Amino acid sequence: MESKEWQAPGSLSPSSLGAFTACPLAFRFSYVQRLPEPPSAPASKGTLVHRALERLHDRPPSERTLEIALADLGLAASELAAHPEFAGLGLTDEEWDGFVVEAETLVRRYFDLEDPTRVNPIGLEIKLEAKLDKVTLRGIIDRLELDDEGELVVTDYKTGNTPSERWEQKSLAGVHLYAVLCEQNFGRRPSRVQLLYLSKPEAIVAYPTDSTVRGVEMKSGAVMDAVRRACRSDDFRPRPSALCNFCSFQEFCPSFGGDPAIAHAVLHERARDAAGQPPLPMATV
């Protein structure tokens, strides 16, 4: 069969960089073809908790209490309930209440990790871009703050499970990418980047250096080169791992007997059906 040439994405983010490294074929589905994926309860719970913590840190320090954080969670839930990401979960009223209770547990655990009245945020949910030699990086910093010494600190909330030691290094690779984004945009390297894993709860802290910054530049450039090569040669191989259990594209993966070539047509038709729209002619990519 004749292979096609794909248009490579214009930039990489911490998640897309990790996705290509984990499985090039899943990366193609998500970031090259941008195929629709079904809403995911864990991802939506993360969105809800992030929004509640954003609201909390937007308040004066004296108001950042647990009681107000839970009220902010309620406001965030009302604000997001009708959003397609949440409505698409198709939860019953009872399931929705359980979903919000689980998010509440994560907000409570946040208070076990730090005292928000002592945090000095200077930016929340900041979208940043950094142009390096070979690649443009993009990312959203959950929280940028100044510590007691006036140094920049980047905080990223994680609502999934705490990584095992094996995965910790991968998470830290993403963390150092935030340091590069911060340095390029604000002219200063953060003294510390921290991942707050709310489910355990546990904080993982990294201290960026010249060497970690160089490591990000080299690794992200090498991944972008590999992405461009894969796009030119239409060579995105599946890389089966434990992550396959969470992959939305398993039915189209050759490792599971599927055909990647039909993914676009099938998933777009399903998305149209879900939105109650009439079918369109079959797409070819």
Ligand code: SF4
């Ligand atoms: S099922 Fe596994 S190997 Fe296949 S595309 Fe998904 S992550 Fe990759």
